[in-house]
Amino acid sequence: MKILVCISNVPDTTSKINFIENDTKFDKQGVQFVINPNDEFGLTRAIWFKEQQGATVDVMHVGRSDADPTLRKALAIGADKALRIDTDATDGFVVANQIANFVKENPYDLIIAGRESIDYNGGMVPGMMASVLGYAFVNTCVGLKIDGKEAVAVREMDGGSETLKTQLPLIIGAQKGLVEETDLKIPNMRGIMQARQKPFEVIAAKDINANTTVSKFEKPEPKAHVKLIAADDLDQLIDLLQNEAKVL
């Protein structure tokens, strides 16, 4: 089985978000970049497929060389090959189409992307790729079994979950539940050494124009001070929720 895991390179979850150049650019200063958490769950699941039923696992990023350390980390965790399409990931449309163009010539049985990235939060890349490639697609995927060409996937819905049966090739939008937090692999020394020997291909991008661009970022208004209510005056809380906040 050939698996491709799409990796978004995102600010660590503890990052303070600031903008520069008139609020048009994200301030990367002092920010640590990591594998997008949803992609990390997907990568771990892919490595389990490799360990349990045999598979090759490639990781793919659309972007510039500043993401290379993140891709190397994915190799150290256990991916076999890293691919980077060298262009700016302006929007999800560009990312999805760049990857889909590559996949048209280099087909995979299973493509794993994250449900969404924690920086752009677009949530469109996996579905768009599936549509362009004509692959089956299961989003918010919290369970996946593959037997031959048949896949059984569990999808989390707003008020429950469903199990879907379909055929490979398949794309999933991964999230926590596909594997658990405690299953995530931290690269060890051996993995890091091996990663240096693994293939890392930089691929020229096709000409694709973005459908959307970010013109400006804005930080939310600082919050007004919390109103403290005495623990023995719960009537006041109810009164405020009813008459001030008007939410009860």
Place this chain on the structure above:
Amino acid sequence: MSILVLTESENGKLKKNAFEVVSYAKALANHQNTTVTALAINCDEPGELGNFGADKVLNTTLTFPYFDALIYSEIATQAVKQEGSNLVIISSSANAKYMAGILAAKLDAGYVSNVVDLPVFGAHTTVKRMAFSNKAFSHTTLHANMNVLGLSTNAFGAAENQVNAQVIEFQPNIPDQTMTQIDVSQTTGKASIADADIVVSAGRGLKGPENWGIIEEMAEVLGAATACSKPVSDMGWRPHSEHVGQTGKPVATNLYFAIGISGAIQHLAGINASKIKVVINTDPEAPFFKAADYGIVGDAFDVVPRLTEKLKALQIGSV
């Protein structure tokens, strides 16, 4: 050039977010001097969409009763073509996000998710959306001729706007299903985090799963959904589906109670889009007090049962 809105229903009943997307589309249509066409699939009362401003409803009934993202996006594509729309509005539900990417690709459209306001029209149209997991907004410029906007839950609200909706039976060509549902488990009788107006969320401060009774009871009295912090679901005290935050479910509810939750940056990122936040915590230094609107410094095991008793008297969950 009608604006096309995709509405959702569950067991034949329109969902709250259906009224929200139609209200949003109506406000937009008024501005653009055009009309609103709503697509309703497997819906018992499509005419209700007229109460919120739908001028026309395309009504379709399918032979299978569940959501199928590939089929639904195909139906939506045919509806867009028939209506000659260049703008599609959908919600931010799990189903809407499931089909949005597929739909955008089919229509060769720009897709903007998590939209929190009406677009600003000009030489370039821009839309305000949430990014960086609710830590910031981005103003996104649309370049394509066809666009899909995903409206963030509770960002706009439903606004009654009585129109006599013309309901038309819509008969699209339905392709064969490539995916089949073989099992479904629905948490029945309980509000889901995505749909609830109120969410009662608790963290490690509750000390153990055996203590969740007071949280469940408070939620029931409020007709609220229950949620939890990440460590609580990691330790198996509560199901994963209740984990909220940056790496869990996003919460954009009207009222969010955080009980025994410290307010780590990753937790806040996921729940910040909620309108009013109430924190109950023994530690006055807990970071959540900086993010909350109302706070009680107190022990959950003392405060929550007393609060529940008082809330019972309001009879909120029963209305």
